[in-house]
Amino acid sequence: MALLIYVDDILVAGTDSAQIDRLKQFLDKTFKIKDLGHLNYFLGIEAFISTDGLNICQRKYTLEILKEYGFMDAKPAKTPITAGQKLSSLEGTPLDKPEVYRRLVGKLLYLTNTRPEITYAVQQLSQYVDKPRNTHLMAAHRVLRYLKGSPGKGMFYPANSQIKLQGFSDSDWATCAETMKSVTGYCIYFGKSLISWKTKKQATVSRSSSEAEYRALASTVCEVQWLLYLLADLKVKPNSPTTLFCDNKFAIAIGENYVFHERTKHIEIDCHVVKQKVYEGVIKLMSVPSQKTTC
Template identity: 75%
Template sequence: MMLPPGFKSNKPNQVCRLLRSLYGLKQASRQWNVKLTKTLQDNGFIQSSADPSLFTKRSQTSFIALLVYVDDILVAGTNDNQIKELKQMLDSSFKIKDLGKLNYFLGIEAYRTPNGINLCQRKYTLEILKENNFLDAKPAKTPFTTGQRLNNTDGKLIINPEEFRRLVGKLLYLTNTRPDISYATQQLSQFVDKPRDIHLIAAHRVLRYLKGSPGKRLFYPSNSPTKLLAFSDSDWATCTETRKSVTGYCVYLGKSLISWKTKKQATISRSSAEAEYRALASTVCEIQWLSYLLADLLVKIDSPTALFCDSKSAIAIGENHVFHERTKHIEIDCHVVKQKVHEENEWKDPVDNKGNRKPKTNWRAMKKEWNMISTQKQ
C-alpha cells in the first residue's frame, strides 16, 4: 500500500498494514466468508459438501440449518432456544441485525400459512415493469411467441444495448420464483452481446406477460410427501445458427417444485434421441445433487426417484447396452443415466417378507394422476 498524499513520517518507505478486510477490496468477500465459516465450525456447525453456503448442526433432540448469502443469513431450526443462542453468538462476533421471522429475503417475498409457505417476487416484478414503463401495458397470455426462432441476423442493432442487458439480467434473477419464463429468458440471454430490435421486442413481450400476473408464486405445502419426481425434455436442434438442442427439466419433492432449468446443450446432437438422452443425463446429475442436499437436511428418501421422459429411444438407451453403434460417439459422462438405472434395479427388493413378489410401481398411472400445478396467482 502506498502512503497517502500529505502523510509525513520520519521513517523512510513506511507503509500501512491492513488489519481487517474493507469493502471494495478484491479479497474482502473471501476473507469474510473464511472468518464466518471458521466461527460457525468452531461452534459445532458442519459445512455442506453439496452446497458450501449451507451449514447444519444437529443433536439428539434438535436440528438447525443456516444458509448464507454474503452477509445475509437465513436460519431455520426445530428449537427456538438454539436459534436464540446462535443469534447471540453471531451478534457477539459480528454485530448482526435481527430482522425477525422470514418475510423478505434477497428480493423474494415469503408468506407463511398453516398449510405451507408461498414464495414470490411481486415487488421485484413491479419494479422491473415500472423501470421499463410497462405498468400500463396490455398483458400477454404467453411469455414467448409460439414457434418464434431468434437469431443474430434479423432486425437492426439497438442504439442502447445496456438497456437490453440490464433487463435480461433482472429477468434471469426473476426465474428464481418464475419457472414459466425460464425458456423465454434463456432465449433472450443468447443475444446480450449484440442485441437487435427483434430481441428487444421479444423481451418486451415477457414484460407484458409479467404485467398480467406479477404476483404469481410458488407454493410449498407443509404436508407434502418426501418423494422425488423429475420430468425431462429437450427441443432438438432448436438453435437456427448452431443447431444445438435445448435441455429442460423440473424436479418435484412431493408436489413442490424445487428445481428447474432451461439451457442450451454444449454439443450438437445427431438425433432427437441423443438430445433427449443428454437431457436425461443433466436431470440425473441434478437429482443426485438434490439427494445429497436433502441428506444434509436430514430428509430421508425411501424410494427411488421417478424420472419421466417422452422419448422411447432415450429410455431404451438408458436401459439397454446394445445400442453401441448409435451411441458410441456420445460422451462417457452422459452414460450416468445407465449407471443410475442399474443402481435402482439393484436397490429394489422384488420379494417381500413372505417370499411373494412385490408388484411393480405403475409409473404410467402415477403420471396421469400427478398434478402439475406448481404455481398459483396471488
C-alpha cells in the first residue's frame, strides 16, 4: 500500500481493499478525515479509471486559465511555440504589471504535469519571470491558444503494462544566445506509459555538442536511478537494464569507454555517473537516429 500526501490531501493506492479500509478507519479515528471515495479529482488533476487503465488530465484547470486570461474564444494554435523562435531578455518593452506574467507562467508550469508537449515552451518562458517583456507575454499567449485547441488532452496509463523502463535523452547545444548554455531534454517510459519528462537549461556551458549530450545523459541516468528506487519501494523490479536512447554516438562512447580521458577531463566528475551505471548494469546505452526522436 502506498500513500501520496500533499498537506491535508491524501491519495491511497494498494492491492488489498480491506487493508485500505482499515487504514481509513485508523486515520478517521485519529484525525477525523473525509473519505471522498474512488479517485476522480486530486490537486487539480482529473482521473478516469476503467478496466483499460487510468486517464488523467487537467481540463477544468486549463479552462479556468483560459477564462481568467480571456482566451476562451481565441483562435487555436497548432503548436505551443513558433518553430525556431528565440526569446531574449532585451527585445520588447518591459511589462507594466510583471506579476500577471509570473502568475501565468506558474499556472503553466503546473499544467506540465499532464501536458508534456508544452514543457519546452514553458521552460523558455520561465527564464524571464524576473523582468518579463511584451514579447515574452505574446509567447505565453501562444501557449494559451494552443491549449484552447485541446483543453482536455492528457495522459493514458494502460492497466497491463510491461515492467520495463526505457528513456530518451537529447540536448540542444548552445541554444541560449545570451549565455550559450545548452538545454537538456528527456522522457522516460514504464512499458508504453510516459512517467517522467523534463526540459531544463544546463548549469554550465558545454564546449561541444557531444559534451552537451553527455550532460543530458547524466541527468537522465540520475532520474532513472531515482525511479528504480521508487519502484523498489513499491516491490517492483524490472527484469532487464533500463534502455537509454541517445542520438549522439560520441556521447555513448564516453559513457561506455574509459579511454576518452584526454577528451573528457574538463567534464565534471558528477557527469560520469553514466559510466558508473553502465558498469553496474543499471542502464544500457543505445543509439537512435535524430529523426526518430522528433515529436
